[in-house]
Amino acid sequence: MTSSDLGTGGNALAGHVDDVFRVDVTIAVGRCTQCGRTGPMVQARVFDHAPGVVARCPGCDQVLLRLVRGPGRAWLDLRGLTYLQLPVPDAT
Ligand SMILES: [Zn+2]
Numbered sequence: 001m002t003s004s005d006l007g008t009g010g011n012a013l014a015g016h017v018d019d020v021f022r023v024d025v026t027i028a029v030g031r032c033t034q035c036g037r038t039g040p041m042v043q044a045r046v047f048d049h050a051p052g053v054v055a056r057c058p059g060c061d062q063v064l065l066r067l068v069r070g071p072g073r074a075w076l077d078l079r080g081l082t083y084l085q086l087p088v089p090d091a092t
Contacts, residue, residue: 006047006049007045007046007047008045008046008048009043009045009046010026010040010041010042010043010055011042012046013025013026013041013042013053013055013065016046016048016053016067023087023088026041026042027040027041027042028040028041028084028085028086028087029041029084029085030044030064030065030081030082030083030084030085031081031083032057032059032060032062032064032080032081032082033062033079033081033082034057034060034062034080035057035059035062036082037057037059039058041064044056044057044058044065045057045058045061052067052068053065053066053068054066062080063080064078064080064081065077065078065080065081
């Protein structure tokens, strides 16, 4: 069994990251720092079988996002993303 056998779809990010960002991260668009692939985070491969959550690029397997939670806090590592474009309401 390889690590890629354990991965699930990017929808698994919703339960882990949405309450940190308070947005639907699955429809956020990210750009991979390694291969330059740009796409919705729902397409990421998510590994949540450990204390933290890891999302990997579906193109090159680069780690895009890491999230670790502790009591009353969370650590979010986005260094695998050049950017994360988040949906927000239009300013009024
Ligand atoms: Zn990539």
